Structure formats: C-alpha cells, structure tokens
Amino acid sequence: MDLTRIPLGNTVFEGENNAYLVEGEVTTLVDVGASTETVRADLEDGLDEAGVALSEIDRILLTHWHSDHCGLAGELQAESDATVYAHEDDAAVIAGDDDAIADLHDLRDRRFREWGIPEDKLDELRAVQSDFEAVAGDPADVETLADGDRITAGDEELETIHLPGHAAGHVAFAFDRESEDPSEIGAAPRSEIFVGDVILPEYTPNVGGADLRLDEPLERYVESLDRLAARDFDLAWPGHRDPIDDPSGRARVIREHHLDRTRRVIEALREYGPADAWTVSAHLFGELEHIHILHGPGEAYAHLDHLERVGAVEREDFEYRLVDSDPDVEALFPNTKY
Template sequence: MERIRLGNTVFEGRNNAYLIPGDRPTLVDVGVATASVRRDVRGGLDAVGYEIADLDAIVLTHWHADHTGLAGELQAESDASVYVHAADAGIVSGDPDAVAAERDIRERRFEEWGIPDGPLDELTSFLDGHDELQGERVDVTPVEDGDRITAGDGELEVVHLPGHAAGLSAFSFDASDGREAFVGDVILPKYTPNVGGADLRVDRPLETYLDSLARLADRGFDRVWPGHRDPIDDPAARARAIAEHHRDRTRRVLSVLNEHGPADAWTVSAHLFGDLSNIHILHGPGEAFAHLDHLAAEGVVERDGTEYATTVDDIDVDELVPVPETKR
C-alpha cells in the first residue's frame, strides 16, 4: 500500500489518498477537485509506476469534497468502479433529490441554531463559493456495513462508523503485522473530527459518533490510516482520547448554560470558541448543537424553541458520555 500525500488549501489541509497495488489497483479517497491536488494524485501514482488509467476501483470513506472531489474525473479517465456507503451515495453521485435534501436540512438547522445574519451570510457565501470542489458527477456503487470489496490482491471490509458523516466508513484489511483500516475522518491523529456541523443529516450526532468510537476501539485494529496526516498506531487509545475530549466539552456546555441561562447553539458556540469565520461558522454551532441535542435527549436539559436550559442539578457527565475501553 502506498500513501499519496495531498495538499488542501481550502479546508483543513494534509489530505491522504492511498493506492492499493495488485491485480485490482484501488485508490482510497481522492482529494478535493483543484489543479494542485490533481497534480498530487498523478505524481503520487507515477512515483510508484501507475497511471490513472490503471485504476480499477476507487473507494471513498465519506462524501466530503476533500475526500471525493476528483472521483468523477478519475472515473472518467480510468473507468474505475467507485464505492461509497449507501447513506452518502446520493450526494457523491450528485443526485438532485439527495443534494436538495441536504440543503433543506442545512437551512433549517441554521435557523434553529440562531446564527446571526452577518455570520450566516459569510458562511453561505463560503459554501456556495466552493461548490465546484465537489467535482464531476460520479457513477457510484453503494455499499453497506459488512460488504467486501476486492482491492489490490485482497479485500476491504466495509465498517460503517457514522457521526462525522452519515455514511462514513472504514475499510479494514489484513496487513503483514495485524489488522489495519483506512478510516477517513472517524479518528484523526491531531484534530478531533467535527460532529454536528460536518453532516447535518446525522440524527443524534454525538451519540452516533460515540457509538462509532466504541465500535472502532472494539475492533482492535493494530494501525489505522486516516484521511489527514499520519497513521495512528494505537487507534483504540486515540478513540478513547477523543471520547474524553467530548466528555470535557459536555461539561463546558453545561457550564455555559448554568452561567448564562437559556441559550441557543450559536450563543453556546460563542462561549466555547469565540469569533468564527468561513467553514468554522458551520462547525462551531454544529458542535455545540451535537452536545445540546445529546443532553436534551438524555433529559438533563430542556429545549424551548431554539434555546436550551438545564433541568437537573446533579449531572453525571461520565455516564452521559461513555469512553470506550482500550484493548491492547
């Protein structure tokens, strides 16, 4: 397997694509649709003796443009089959109904979160101004949890791990020294993946993501290959650290509500993160919403319109935000 490092000046940077050589050359994730990333992909393939036309399969971890943007044009040049989880297939393929549904829920959430007009205009301009990064239309083959995809000289097993995105999936495989996986943005070595704002279609985003962290930790992977930056050699420990981060953030959200009274997601976000710009105007209140939504579902805060307020004095955050056991 070969890692191809991709630039990304639009979002968080340092994306990865992975080439699985063999009888069925396969590329895992493809990067955002920009000229510089096109050069990165071609150069990375060329360095190990491959061309785009050699690809037989493209596997996408989730629908975000920095993972899928070049899929359409790479497919057109190679005639490769493109695989993505069924929950994300409609958006990746450019299905008008799926795209419209995502935009509808986006508009509804922005109103519910209480984003003021100024930041909302900035966010809308940012999102609409980067539509081309999604790239060309893609003919996708939807997959589900447990499916197996022939890749290289072996197989990839689909492991559905939603939260950051509804269809986010890892693809696990046997390596020379254990079981490994390509994990997209399920866990990252430096940042904590955004939950709540990254995919507004996800119901109960924090609970869903915590369940996925527990499932990933339980699989006992020896190493995982993320969508950004370097490989993670103890993925169960990293999953635990991210869950502990969300436990701490839950405490901070409760502190904001206790100190400042009923508040909407935007107000809580402002106390957590301060001033925000471009994509973070989405991610900040989205993260706050994920925690507020979780607390409301657990019955410790109450939602009245767009505002949330605590209803319980003694709250056991450790019980509300479980942390997976590390199995090594």
C-alpha cells in the same frame, strides 16, 4: 498489501489530505481529494512515482461524501472507467442526485435558523460553502456498500465498517497486513484500517456541523469511537496527515474530549442561562470565522441535542435550559465498553 500513501495539498479545507493507492489485481484508490488542479497534480505525481497510470485504476473506495475526499471521483472515473464505491447513506450526494442535494440545502437553511447564526455570519458562511461546492467535482456513478461488506483492493479483501458521526455514511476499511520487517517473519499479520475522518492524529473531527443529515450525531459518533477502539487495530491510515500508531488510544482520547466538551456546555448553560446553539458556541469557542461558523454551532448543537435526548436539558423553541444542574456526564454516554 502493496500500499502507498499519496499526500494531497489542501488550500480549501483544513489539513493535508491523503489518498491511498493499493496495487495488485484490482488497483484501487481509497479517497481521491478535492477537485482542484493542485490536488489533481499531487495525485498524478504520486501515481507516477508508484509507476501506475491513471488508466490502470480499477476501483475507487470513498470513506465519505465530503469534497476533500471524493471531489475528483467523477472525473477520475470518466478517464479510467474505475468503479466508485461509497456507503449507501452517502451515495446519492456523491452521485449528484438532485433531490438529495436539494434536501441537504433545505436542511442547512433550517438548521442555521434554528441554531441562531447571525445574518452577517450567515453571509460569510455561504461564501465559504460556495468555495467548497466549487471543488466538489463531477458526480460519479456510485456502487453502494453496507456495513460488513467485503471488497477487494489490490490483492486483499477489505472489510467495510460503517462508523457514522462525522458523516452519515462514513465507512472505514479494515484489513490484515504481513509485516515488512525481516525480523518479524512468521509473526501474526498486523490489523490495519483506512479510517477517513473517524479519528485524526492532530485534531478532532467535527460532529454536528459536518453532516446535518444525521439524527443523534454525537451519540452515533461516540458509538463509532467505541466500536473502533474495541477492535484494537495496530495502525490506522487517516484521511488527513500521518498514520496513527495507536488507533484505540486515539479513539479514547477523542471520546474523552467529547465528554469534557459536554461538561463545558453544561457549565455555559449553568452560568449564562437558556441559550441557542450559536450562543453556546460563542461561550465555547469565542469569535467564529470561515468554516467554524458552521462547525462551532454544529458541535454545540450535537452536544445540546444529546443532553436533551438524555433528559439533562429541555428545549423551548430553539433555546436550551438545564434540567439537572450537575448531571453525571459519564453516565450520559453508556455506550460499548472498551
């Protein structure tokens, strides 16, 4: 596979983004970055360095609907006539469907009230979300993908793997790749994967606040981590920063992080009594600003929601209280074994 990672600047979201160029019969971009002039310039510079014109892009594969991954898709499609693909659970949002966008906004308003975010923090968060929506770019015409679908990129076939949690329609794209090391001629191909934001090299993807449409967000995410770890890929190409040499190991680290966070949520409820998601997030993270006003209580909510589903806490209105003061946290996550 003729693969080029194109780093993209990112002044709106956290962390540097990546787009991936796959050259061949079906010239393909995997993710495209936010719709800003600087990101567009970074992408064009990367294409120029690879000797590929924008008009030569045949296909755009999107890992999920967040603007820092799909913001440029609509305008690139208009200029290149590329076909844009995304998972069926994210396609309507990427396509700018009015009903899907309205439902998302209504859900946000309801969740923010349920979580107990103070009004002054809500004002700050709404300003941040306005900035995010400003880089969402033009809607794209989207062809849908489902788990297990196979699709060509360059001269290779990719396997679509649905890995929800960070986003409802988050997908990864797996492929086999021959080593470029002359000493490994004849060796078995390496198994590699474009993972978007399922796992990241330097921090943990947000769960709970990043996509409010998901039911059981933490359970779905841990299941995705288990599924990814079980495949034992040789290398992962993430949506932010550098490649990940041990994807299974990284997935296990993030899984353990969430078990530890579950323990901290239990400790907060045990020490401070019944609380809503905002109050628990304050005990976990302290003062929250900018996008963390969303991600903090969202993460707390994901863990509280899971604890309620497994019977470790009870909820009255939107306050949670412990039922079991010392649950076996490992037993609360009995998902796929590695």
